[in-house]
Amino acid sequence: MDRKMNINEKEWQEFWKKEGVFKTENTSEKPKFYCLDMFPYPSGEGLHVGHPRGYVATDVLSHYKRMRSYNVLHPMGWDAFGLPAENHAIKTGTHPRKAIEENIKRSKEQLGKMGLSYDWDREINTTDPEYFKWTQWIFLRMFKEGLAYEDTLPINWCPSCKTGLANEEVVSGLCERCDAGVEKKNIRQWVLRITEYADRLLDDLEELEWPEPIKEMQRNWIGRSEGAIIEFSVPDFRASVEVFTTRPDTLFGATFLVLSPEHSLVAEVLKRGEEIENINEIKDYVERAKNKSDLERTDLSKEKEGVEIKGLVAVNPLSGERVPVWVADYVLGFYGKGGIMSVPAHDERDYQMAAKYGLKIREFVKGGDLPYEGEGKMVNSGEFSGMDSQKGREKVVDRLEEEKKGRRAVNYKLRDWVFSRQRYWGEPMPIVFCEECCDRIKRYRSDIMEYKDAQGSTFDIEGFQYNIGELRNPGWISMQEDDLPLALPEVEKYEPTGTGESPLALQKEWLSTVCPKCGNEAKRETNTMPQWAGSCWYYLAYVMKGESETLEFPISRYKERFKEWMPVDIYVGGAEHAVLHLLYARFWHKFLYDVGAVPTKEPFLKLKNQGLIMGEGGIKMSKSKGNVISPDEVIEKYGADVLRLYEMFLGSFEDDVAWSEDGVNGMRRFLDKVWTLSEKVGDTKKDDHMENSLHKTIKKVTDDIENFKFNTAISALMSLGNEMKERRSIQREAFEDYIKLLSPFVPHFCEELWRKIGNKPSVFYNEWPQFKEEKAKDTLVTLVVQVNGKVRSQMEVESGTNKEDVQERAKKEVEKWIKEKKVKKTVFVKDKLINFVTE
RNA sequence: GCCGAGGUGGUGGAACUGGUAUACACGCGGCACUCAAAAUGCCGUGGGCCCAAGCCCGUGCGGGUUCGAAUCCCGCCCUCGGCACCA
Numbered sequence: 001m002d003r004k005m006n007i008n009e010k011e012w013q014e015f016w017k018k019e020g021v022f023k024t025e026n027t028s029e030k031p032k033f034y035c036l037d038m039f040p041y042p043s044g045e046g047l048h049v050g051h052p053r054g055y056v057a058t059d060v061l062s063h064y065k066r067m068r069s070y071n072v073l074h075p076m077g078w079d080a081f082g083l084p085a086e087n088h089a090i091k092t093g094t095h096p097r098k099a100i101e102e103n104i105k106r107s108k109e110q111l112g113k114m115g116l117s118y119d120w121d122r123e124i125n126t127t128d129p130e131y132f133k134w135t136q137w138i139f140l141r142m143f144k145e146g147l148a149y150e151d152t153l154p155i156n157w158c159p160s161c162k163t164g165l166a167n168e169e170v171v172s173g174l175c176e177r178c179d180a181g182v183e184k185k186n187i188r189q190w191v192l193r194i195t196e197y198a199d200r201l202l203d204d205l206e207e208l209e210w211p212e213p214i215k216e217m218q219r220n221w222i223g224r225s226e227g228a229i230i231e232f233s234v235p236d237f238r239a240s241v242e243v244f245t246t247r248p249d250t251l252f253g254a255t256f257l258v259l260s261p262e263h264s265l266v267a268e269v270l271k272r273g274e275e276i277e278n279i280n281e282i283k284d285y286v287e288r289a290k291n292k293s294d295l296e297r298t299d300l301s302k303e304k305e306g307v308e309i310k311g312l313v314a315v316n317p318l319s320g321e322r323v324p325v326w327v328a329d330y331v332l333g334f335y336g337k338g339g340i341m342s343v344p345a346h347d348e349r350d351y352q353m354a355a356k357y358g359l360k361i362r363e364f365v366k367g368g369d370l371p372y373e374g375e376g377k378m379v380n381s382g383e384f385s386g387m388d389s390q391k392g393r394e395k396v397v398d399r400l401e402e403e404k405k406g407r408r409a410v411n412y413k414l415r416d417w418v419f420s421r422q423r424y425w426g427e428p429m430p431i432v433f434c435e436e437c438c439d440r441i442k443r444y445r446s447d448i449m450e451y452k453d454a455q456g457s458t459f460d461i462e463g464f465q466y467n468i469g470e471l472r473n474p475g476w477i478s479m480q481e482d483d484l485p486l487a488l489p490e491v492e493k494y495e496p497t498g499t500g501e502s503p504l505a506l507q508k509e510w511l512s513t514v515c516p517k518c519g520n521e522a523k524r525e526t527n528t529m530p531q532w533a534g535s536c537w538y539y540l541a542y543v544m545k546g547e548s549e550t551l552e553f554p555i556s557r558y559k560e561r562f563k564e565w566m567p568v569d570i571y572v573g574g575a576e577h578a579v580l581h582l583l584y585a586r587f588w589h590k591f592l593y594d595v596g597a598v599p600t601k602e603p604f605l606k607l608k609n610q611g612l613i614m615g616e617g618g619i620k621m622s623k624s625k626g627n628v629i630s631p632d633e634v635i636e637k638y639g640a641d642v643l644r645l646y647e648m649f650l651g652s653f654e655d656d657v658a659w660s661e662d663g664v665n666g667m668r669r670f671l672d673k674v675w676t677l678s679e680k681v682g683d684t685k686k687d688d689h690m691e692n693s694l695h696k697t698i699k700k701v702t703d704d705i706e707n708f709k710f711n712t713a714i715s716a717l718m719s720l721g722n723e724m725k726e727r728r729s730i731q732r733e734a735f736e737d738y739i740k741l742l743s744p745f746v747p748h749f750c751e752e753l754w755r756k757i758g759n760k761p762s763v764f765y766n767e768w769p770q771f772k773e774e775k776a777k778d779t780l781v782t783l784v785v786q787v788n789g790k791v792r793s794q795m796e797v798e799s800g801t802n803k804e805d806v807q808e809r810a811k812k813e814v815e816k817w818i819k820e821k822k823v824k825k826t827v828f829v830k831d832k833l834i835n836f837v838t839e
Numbered sequence: 840g841c842c843g844a845g846g847u848g849g850u851g852g853a854a855c856u857g858g859u860a861u862a863c864a865c866g867c868g869g870c871a872c873u874c875a876a877a878a879u880g881c882c883g884u885g886g887g888c889c890c891a892a893g894c895c896c897g898u899g900c901g902g903g904u905u906c907g908a909a910u911c912c913c914g915c916c917c918u919c920g921g922c923a924c925c926a
Contacts, residue, residue: 172923213843217921220842225925245926258926300840300924335925342926348840349924413925578921649864651851655844656919662865663851670864672879712853715863722863784859789907791859827906833858837906 009640009748013115021762022062022117026546028071034565035062036539036604038573038581039077039124042103043084047110048621049629049647049659050613054572056644057610057653057710059116061570063744064705067768073565074117075542077124078104081132082531083161083177086425089494096425096494100127110631114640115747122545126534127425130551131541133485135533136430137553139419140478142591143431146468147193148419150476155418156294157185162496163422164189166530167415168221168580173295176580183293187500190420190429190527194587198222198412200601201586210607211654214578221579223413228397229337230406232257232314234265234325236275241265241314241325244336244411247346248400249393252381253364254341255354257314257325258306261289262333269309278310282327289329297329304330304353317405318396319382328353336411345370365389417584419530422502424494426528428486430479434515434522438475441466464517476525477517481553486524502526535581536588539568539603555597567600575609582607608708611656613647618658629659641746642667648710648745670718671749674742677724677735681757684729693723694734695776698769701741710745717742732757737769778831785810786835787817803828810834 016022035058040051062074078100085096085103092099104125111118124131142148156165160180164187169176194201202222205215227246234241241257259266266286273279285307289297296302306328313322330349331340344354344361351371354361367376375389384392400406420429444461458465470477479486489510491503504510504526515522543565544551544558582604589603614620615627622628634643645667651657697720704713720738724730735757743750743763754763778799783806785793793813797806807826811818814836821838828834 171921211844213920216843220922223922223925227926243926247926298924304924330924330926332925340926347926349926352924411925413922575920649851655852657851660851660865666864669879711851712863715853718863782859786858786907789858789905794859825906827858829858833907835858835906 007639007641007748007752009113009115012748012751013112015751015761016115016117019762021764022066022072022074022119023121024073024075024119024546025071030069030071032073032565032569033062033065033070034073034539034543034568034570035065036074036542036568036571037076038571038577039079039535039538040107041079041082041084042100042107044088044099044103045623046103046106047631049631049634049643050621052114052631052643053613053647053650053653054574054608054610055111055116056114056647057608057708058570058572059644060648060705060710060744061708062117063747063764064702064768066764067740067744067766069767073122073542073546074119075122075124075545076111076116076118076120077122077538077542078107078126079531079535079538080104080125080127081426081529081534083423083425086423086494089425095490097127100125113635114631114644117747121549122542124538124541124545126538129485129487132427132534134537134541134551135427135529136479136484136486137481137555138537138588138592139427139529139533140430140481140484141595142192143469143473143476144467144478145591145595146472147196147591148469148473149191149193150188150473151191152186152188153191154184154186155189156182157187158182161423162498164418164420164500166418166532168417168583169530170294173293173298181293181295185500187422189418190525192417192419192587194417194584195412195414197587197590198224198414200590201414201583204586204590204602208602208607209605211575211609214575214582214607214609217578218583221414221583224410225412226408226410228400228406229409230341230400231317232323232341233317234312234314236312237265237268237272239265239268241339242337243339243341244409245341247343247389247393248396248406249378249381249384249389250343250346250364251316251341251396252319252378252384253343253345253362254316254323255344255360255362256323256342257339258328258331258342258350258353259325259339260331260333261286261327261329263327263338265339266309266327269312276309276311278307282307282309285327292329304328304349304356306330306353306357308357317400317403324359326353326357334415335413346373347371348373417587419533420525420527421530422500423496423528424488424491424503426530427533428488428504428528429525430484430486431476431525432479432513432515432522433475433525434477434518434520435475436518436520437464437466437470437477437515440464440518441471441474466517470517477515477522480516483516484553488528502528504528532581532584536585537592539571539585540566540592540598559599562597563599566598567603567605570606570608571604572608572610574612609654611652611654613650614656614658616659616661621659634664638664638668639748641671641749645671645714645745649714651711653708653710670721671746673725674721674738674749675753677721677730678753678757680724680727680730681732681735682729684731687727687731687734690723690727690731690734691775692778693720694737694769695772698737698741698771699776702768702771705744714745717745739763740766740769781831783810783831784833785813786833787814788837789835792817799831802830803834806834811836 037055037058062072065072080100085099088099089096156170158165158175158180160178161175170182173182175182202219202224205218225246227244228248229242229244232241269276270283306326309325312325314325315322342350344350345363346365348371364380365376366379367374378384378387378389378392384395397408440461458467489507491507493503511524513522513524541551543561547558547561585603592598593601619627631643642664646664697716700716701713739750739753750763751761755761780796781799783795783797784791795813818836818838823836824839825837
């Protein structure tokens with residue numbers, strides 16, 4: 001038999017576009033459904049076969065929702081700032097914008113070929129000045145509210161990308177982008193106070209319908225831990241050291257203190273020098289620690305080592321015990337107070353340290369072999385002895401608080417977001433540095449600090465109004481909102497300088513400007529924003545585009561739109577952004593909520609992560625292995641519908657799956673079969689059995705699409721197809737419903753088939769088939785007959801038949817297994833089984 | 840080490856709140872069509888024993904609960920993902 005199917009997919013794509021079949025309605029009585037994909041970076045290689053998996057899923061869902069009379073927002077755009085385009089520019093000398101334009105064109109073509117039903121009128125591009133003026137605006141708002149600060153600190157530096165990185169961009173000591181080993185470098189940075197939102201970012205996870213692993217990763221990343229800060233006095237220095245601990249109940253067991261090499265008291269010790277007998281040893285050790293890379297310093301396999309500060313003693317605030325003080329680099333300078341009380345009996349790390357240097361190890365919590373980290377009865381702990389450690393924990397802190405020697409405290413692993421990059425291809429930061437203002441603010445700074453909690457207001461200094469951000473970062477002045485966007489200047493060289501400054505620093509003309517506050521000479525900030533900035537709010541831009549085609553100030557004009565569309569109902573993308581984009585975007589969104597710009601606390605209500613598509617044989621697809629499959633090849637050979645269907649049928653949406661060419665072919669065979677079925681459509685008499693199967697399938701497909709179980713939805717459709725094949729003829733209405741059920745998966749094919757059986761396009765103008773429960777009911781069911789839980793026989797009975805009515809008949813069915821035994825119990829499950837239990 | 844997900848035929852994978860394990864597909868084998876091949880159609884396909892009817896065993900391993908366990912409980916093993924000296 002020849003293949004009768006010959007579908008011009010392009011023609012349908014043009015038809016949809018011309019007719020605006022999938023355009024989002026700007027005003028609508030219908031309920032809304034916001035269905036969002038993580039927008040791609042338009043790379044030079046185009047898409048591979050893994051990308052469309054999520055896009056097809058959201059497309060299926062969008063089609064389905066439209067047919068259920070939702071007004072669906074299903075947009076697409078481009079996350080186009082970032083290193084690949086810039087590196088390409090460095091190599092070829094062409095402007096990154098050029099490469100980006102070409103890549104977008106190519107990627108858009110690829111998406112177009114797949115027949116995805118995006119509303120392209122709302123397309124956005126993060127590198128478009130109309131777009132990034134808003135990215136700059138949000139940053140500016142954060143700056144003004146005091147959420148951005150300038151700091152010179154040792155940050156993660158990628159020597160290959162020649163830029164600083166955020167904590168989240170370092171993956172086990174390596175650069176997330178290029179896998180180069182990350183170094184520590186002291187550079188001036190802009191940092192966003194994401195830690196101020198730590199609790200809300202943590203608590204609000206509860207209300208999100210996200211995959212549990214992603215939520216857990218965010219919880220761990222935020223890493224909230226409750227405990228206490230305890231003060232040990234250091235009489236020799238007339239000073240004190242504060243330490244953070246989650247186990248104040250073990251305070252009596254603190255047999256020494258350990259400070260990180262970065263600790264201020266260590267610096268003090270080095271300054272005082274002569275009073276400490278082993279000063280040179282300490283100096284050496286601190287110097288060595290400083291030169292260690294993060295990777296070396298956090299290497300768990302190495303032995304803990306440190307140096308005692310000889311002659312220095314600290315006093316335990318409760319026991320009064322005098323304990324030695326050590327410096328060791330297993331204690332981190334940036335966490336807690338940069339120093340710890342060491343309890344070798346009840347902490348694995350402290351135990352190792354104590355064992356190595358022969359320090360005191362004494363048990364304070366009974367419970368197991370040392371080191372014992374669990375709970376138990378407190379011992380050797382003065383008045384607290386005998387208490388349960390959990391209770392004792394509270395009592396110890398109560399006492400410390402009474403004596404003003406400590407307090408309850410919470411610590412986070414989350415650190416503030418290093419937000420500036422020393423590269424060209426990113427959003428310029430909309431702030432300038434003015435010497436005059438700097439001096440002016442510094443003259444008054446001590447007064448100002450008293451007002452530091454009064455956020456949101458401005459302060460008058462010599463007739464100039466300064467906002468909190470400006471006061472906290474003396475000299476840095478916000479640009480006027482009306483002057484946004486601040487465009488990227490054209491440059492000769494895109495090469496990063498590697499000195500900690502971006503190539504913008506060489507653009508003398510662009511660099512110098514006038515202070516928007518006092519009119520004196522000023523210089524622009526030359527760092528740019530990180531990759532992640534533009535994706536922190538793009539889901540809002542799509543909504544804004546429904547109000548005005550260009551994105552215009554002020555934000556308040558979009559208020560109603562946001563109320564209408566937020567939050568995003570379903571967000572689909574890869575799991576690799578668990579603590580990057582998904583955390584950053586939540587942070588920005590919460591800020592926008594706080595300033596009254598958006599009506600919801602969270603941007604993305606529901607999240608689904610698609611699994612990876614591996615190459616044939618389950619090997620990861622990669623250019624170097626040469627096993628990358630492009631959607632273009634597949635579409636060329638089989639058509640977009642086959643590709644779409646296969647991507648959805650392949651396996652469970654959230655699991656990793658392996659690509660198989662044979663499997664693709666199977667999808668084509670299925671569509672061929674369905675095509676052939678259409679020839680049997682006619683005015684045949686009512687077919688109850690078929691109707692029953694149809695309604696079961698409607699239910700199954702509907703539920704499965706709602707739950708992202710596309711693979712089983714398709715298998716249900718295949719089963720129904722197989723059943724139709726058995727028929728000599730198929731009722732028209734049944735076949736039409738069948739096409740509708742199939743249409744979200746294979747839109748071109750279904751349009752063609754819809755027309756072939758004599759209907760007017762588009763099939764998508766139709767309502768989704770209505771499920772009728774009474775039609776899906778079975779009159780006959782198969783009842784399984786078991787003996788002692790083993791299936792021995794089965795029988796057809798009318799559905800709803802009672803135990804009494806089948807019992808005797810069933811017994812006969814399995815007589816040979818029970819005849820010599822006594823049935824002591826009979827278990828009956830209606831419409832399912834009857835089980836005879838013998839002695 | 841800690842946290843999370845998961846181990847089901849030759850393969851991808853189904854199985855609702857415990858109720859016929861292996862749906863749907865791929866592959867493979869046989870047959871039909873054909874000069875032949877491809878395509879297509881039909882039949883078969885977890886393992887073992889058996890002429891057969893039938894029986895036994897089977898969801899990573901070992902126990903348990905239950906009339907009945909892939910599903911629940913306890914103890915292990917393995918794979919993948921994340922975090923990694925966070926006190």
